[in-house]
Amino acid sequence: MTNAAVAVSKPKWRFKLTKRVFSYPYVLFMLLFVVIPLVMILVNAFLDADNNLTLENFADFFTDKSSLVILANSLLVGVITTAICLIIGYPLAYFLSKMPSGRVLVLFYVLPMWVNFLIRTLATKAIFIAMDVTLGMGTVIFGMVYNYLPFMILPLHTTLSSIDRSYIEAAQDLGADSSTVFLKTVLPLSVSGIISGITMVFIPTISTFAISQLLSNGKIFLFGDSIQMKFEQGLYGVGSIMSLVMLVFVLVSNFIINRASRKSGLSVGRSLW
Amino acid sequence: MSDNIIEIKNVTKTYGAKDAVKNASLNIKRGEFVTLLGPSGCGKTTTLRMIAGFEMPTSGQILFDGEDITNTPPHLRRVNTVFQKYALFPHLNVFNNIAFGLKMKLIPNGTKRNRKGEEVQLFRKYTKAEIKQKVDAALKMVDLEDYGHRGVSSLSGGQQQRVAIARAIVNEPEVLLLDEPLGALDLKMRKDMQLELMDMHKRLGITFVYVTHDQEEALTMSDKIVVMRDGVIQQIATPETVYDEPANAFVADFIGESNILSGVMLEDYKVEFADTVFECVDKGFKKNEPIDVIIRPEDLRILDKEDKMTILTATVASSVFKGDHYQVTLMAGENELIAHDTATYEEGSTVGLYIKPFDLHIMHKSRIINEIDTEMADENLVWIADGKFECNCPFEAGTPVRVKVDFDDVIITDDEDDGVIGATVVSSIYKGSYYQCIVRTDDYYDFFVDTDDDWLKGDRVGINIAPEKILIERREAGAPAEDSAPEVVDQTEYSSDAQSAENNAENVAAAEKNETEVKG
Numbered sequence: 001m002t003n004a005a006v007a008v009s010k011p012k013w014r015f016k017l018t019k020r021v022f023s024y025p026y027v028l029f030m031l032l033f034v035v036i037p038l039v040m041i042l043v044n045a046f047l048d049a050d051n052n053l054t055l056e057n058f059a060d061f062f063t064d065k066s067s068l069v070i071l072a073n074s075l076l077v078g079v080i081t082t083a084i085c086l087i088i089g090y091p092l093a094y095f096l097s098k099m100p101s102g103r104v105l106v107l108f109y110v111l112p113m114w115v116n117f118l119i120r121t122l123a124t125k126a127i128f129i130a131m132d133v134t135l136g137m138g139t140v141i142f143g144m145v146y147n148y149l150p151f152m153i154l155p156l157h158t159t160l161s162s163i164d165r166s167y168i169e170a171a172q173d174l175g176a177d178s179s180t181v182f183l184k185t186v187l188p189l190s191v192s193g194i195i196s197g198i199t200m201v202f203i204p205t206i207s208t209f210a211i212s213q214l215l216s217n218g219k220i221f222l223f224g225d226s227i228q229m230k231f232e233q234g235l236y237g238v239g240s241i242m243s244l245v246m247l248v249f250v251l252v253s254n255f256i257i258n259r260a261s262r263k264s265g266l267s268v269g270r271s272l273w
Numbered sequence: 274m275s276d277n278i279i280e281i282k283n284v285t286k287t288y289g290a291k292d293a294v295k296n297a298s299l300n301i302k303r304g305e306f307v308t309l310l311g312p313s314g315c316g317k318t319t320t321l322r323m324i325a326g327f328e329m330p331t332s333g334q335i336l337f338d339g340e341d342i343t344n345t346p347p348h349l350r351r352v353n354t355v356f357q358k359y360a361l362f363p364h365l366n367v368f369n370n371i372a373f374g375l376k377m378k379l380i381p382n383g384t385k386r387n388r389k390g391e392e393v394q395l396f397r398k399y400t401k402a403e404i405k406q407k408v409d410a411a412l413k414m415v416d417l418e419d420y421g422h423r424g425v426s427s428l429s430g431g432q433q434q435r436v437a438i439a440r441a442i443v444n445e446p447e448v449l450l451l452d453e454p455l456g457a458l459d460l461k462m463r464k465d466m467q468l469e470l471m472d473m474h475k476r477l478g479i480t481f482v483y484v485t486h487d488q489e490e491a492l493t494m495s496d497k498i499v500v501m502r503d504g505v506i507q508q509i510a511t512p513e514t515v516y517d518e519p520a521n522a523f524v525a526d527f528i529g530e531s532n533i534l535s536g537v538m539l540e541d542y543k544v545e546f547a548d549t550v551f552e553c554v555d556k557g558f559k560k561n562e563p564i565d566v567i568i569r570p571e572d573l574r575i576l577d578k579e580d581k582m583t584i585l586t587a588t589v590a591s592s593v594f595k596g597d598h599y600q601v602t603l604m605a606g607e608n609e610l611i612a613h614d615t616a617t618y619e620e621g622s623t624v625g626l627y628i629k630p631f632d633l634h635i636m637h638k639s640r641i642i643n644e645i646d647t648e649m650a651d652e653n654l655v656w657i658a659d660g661k662f663e664c665n666c667p668f669e670a671g672t673p674v675r676v677k678v679d680f681d682d683v684i685i686t687d688d689e690d691d692g693v694i695g696a697t698v699v700s701s702i703y704k705g706s707y708y709q710c711i712v713r714t715d716d717y718y719d720f721f722v723d724t725d726d727d728w729l730k731g732d733r734v735g736i737n738i739a740p741e742k743i744l745i746e747r748r749e750a751g752a753p754a755e756d757s758a759p760e761v762v763d764q765t766e767y768s769s770d771a772q773s774a775e776n777n778a779e780n781v782a783a784a785e786k787n788e789t790e791v792k793g
Contacts, residue, residue, distance in 0.1 A: 164358075164360070166356050166357075166358060166360035167360055167362060169325075169327050169347070169354075169356070169360065170354070170356060170360040170361075170362070171362075171373070172326075172327075172346070172347040172348045173325060173347055173348070173352075173353055173354045173441075174348075174353065174373050174374035174377070174440070174444065175348045175374050175377045175378060175444070176348055176373075176377055177346075177348050180377060184373070185362060188364040189362075189363070189364060191364075
């Protein structure tokens with residue numbers, strides 16, 4: 001009996017190619033790599049080394065002063081990195097959006113992202129060592145800014161270059177000189193770009209690892225690094241708690257950012273979200 | 274002080290190789306409602322943007338109240354603009370949109386003496402209460418009293434339009450510039466807003482400069498119409514003059530419906546067209562000069578063919594009811610004429626036509642033959658706009674020549690590749706029995722072409738010319754062909770020579786008076 005004959009004789013389940021079918025791979029992916037790991041983290045957080053239900057892990061984390069310092073450090077590095085990215089990225093994106101060749105030039109800022117970030121970071125480290133720069137907080141923040149600047153420039157450039165010229169002309173027409181035009185129209189109209197830029201830089205920086213370790217010779221430990229270390233040491237419980245804390249921070253900052261963007265009530269220009 | 278608030282002097286604006294505005298001169302009087310009218314791409318918006326300061330003229334001068342503002346940035350000009358798509362700030366509500374200009378404005382606030390004893394003008398900003406009062410007054414003016422707190426995106430098109438107008442007039446500009454402000458509104462709304470704008474113009478007493486492509490809008494609203502085409506001002510006149518005495522075939526065709534026919538001016542007060550001699554009121558043409566005759570459809574009187582007033586007979590081709598009149602299409606020999614009449618006529622019947630001498634508008638033809646200065650490419654080959662045309666001419670390669678081609682000897686082909694050179698159709702005007710098209714080659718030479726077909730504006734076509742139809746004569750190298758457009762005068766300002774002389778006398782007197790004042 002051939003396969004074809006089998007198929008014909010069993011018409012009970014017929015495969016139909018509907019739109020829904022195309023979502024199956026993603027659903028499977030989500031289940032395997034997002035939902036199940038999250039559940040595992042949640043379960044691990046409440047288990048001790050002998051797989052007994054416990055709340056010990058929470059107490060361990062929240063009483064351990066060094067962990068809390070690391071958390072505060074991470075947030076600080078995140079804020080500083082985001083601020084620097086915004087200060088460098090906004091003027092850059094603004095001038096690029098004014099230039100006719102801006103679209104191409106933006107590509108140059110995105111280009112380094114095509115190289116793996118570990119390789120980039122190692123290369124940066126090599127350069128610092130060759131230049132005799134002491135590795136520490138400064139170099140870590142440099143590495144962070146270097147890695148995440150494109151994520152700030154891209155949404156800002158998209159928003160800024162989609163601002164209709166007529167708004168600027170209207171402001172000029174009503175008596176605004178160039179600095180007033182910027183403060184009263186361009187800046188408020190680009191708020192959505194600023195918000196998505198901040199989201200795309202701040203959230204990854206507070207959870208990042210490796211960059212800080214490599215660029216400070218292991219002197220500076222950020223939250224991401226310490227989670228990684230806890231798992232390496234087999235402390236799954238505490239590691240899971242820390243992951244949950246991280247998750248809460250990401251959710252909270254996302255919530256605040258979303259609120260801010262809704263408050264500004266902007267559907268002006270395109271943002272990346 | 275002259276009563277011209279804006280004077281545009283020989284202004285040209287060039288983008289790349291293309292002139293958006295060519296040598297435009299225009300005076301706008303204080304308190305006038307001036308409309309810049311023309312098809313899209315005619316340079317009317319560019320002219321407005323140069324007055325507003327968003328574009329700098331390539332050459333020429335713009336005076337505001339006698340003061341040169343050619344290079345003044347927009348925020349220092351005492352004009353405000355209502356933009357085509359309103360350009361209301363989406364991050365501000367209606368109140369703050371309108372208050373935008375007021376919040377920045379500095380107003381005189383007395384004077385004081387500084388340490389050197391000089392008078393110093395002091396300025397202050399408007400107080401919150403003053404701003405609120407002014408914004409509320411502006412909102413009231415546009416009938417949107419209760420909308421101050423609303424976001425602009427929640428408003429309808431008509432309401433946004435009103436906010437845009439309020440935002441401009443609240444600053445009390447001396448000139449209000451309006452760039453096709455009613456373009457995005459539906460017909461009914463547009464009619465209402467037209468009346469409101471006219472009313473506003475009367476109440477505010479400020480100068481309005483209005484840009485539109487809608488001839489009816491222009492005729493309804495304006496004190497003065499400036500008709501533009503291809504960056505060149507065609508006519509500056511009152512709506513009545515533009516309609517009744519169009520300066521050329523383009524204006525006649527663009528404004529209202531009209532019959533445009535080719536004819537010959539036999540002598541003063543006598544014109545021949547459609548194989549008939551008519552009396553007219555025009556004089557001063559050369560003997561037997563080819564001219565264009567324009568007849569408005571409502572000026573064609575249909576009579577019985579036996580009537581003693583009948584000048585020419587025609588057959589009725591069709592008669593269509595149009596609400597308040599019938600549109601009657603008549604064939605007089607080869608010429609098609611359109612008449613508006615209150616009665617209908619049977620198709621195929623023969624009728625008589627009468628036109629009052631006063632209703633015949635006779636115009637110089639802008640050109641009677643295509644004339645191009647070029648060089649020979651080879652024996653029997655001549656360069657015309659990047660293409661080598663065959664011709665019957667023994668001059669050697671490189672000889673400078675002048676080429677002449679009659680309008681009906683230029684052949685347009687549907688497919689660009691079938692022609693020797695490609696070109697774009699710029700305009701097509703029906704002239705009774707044929708269409709006169711203007712096709713522009715890629716190096717901006719305009720060919721006038723008489724054809725039987727109506728070519729679509731903007732289409733790419735090919736151009737062919739039969740070798741024996743190309744007339745070639747040797748020319749002095751370096752002598753360019755004259756293609757000077759006649760100077761366009763403002764017909765509202767100088768309706769007769771006598772008056773202009775009077776004006777001059779007044780100006781001289783005024784100037785003398787000024788001088789004596791200075792001396793005194």
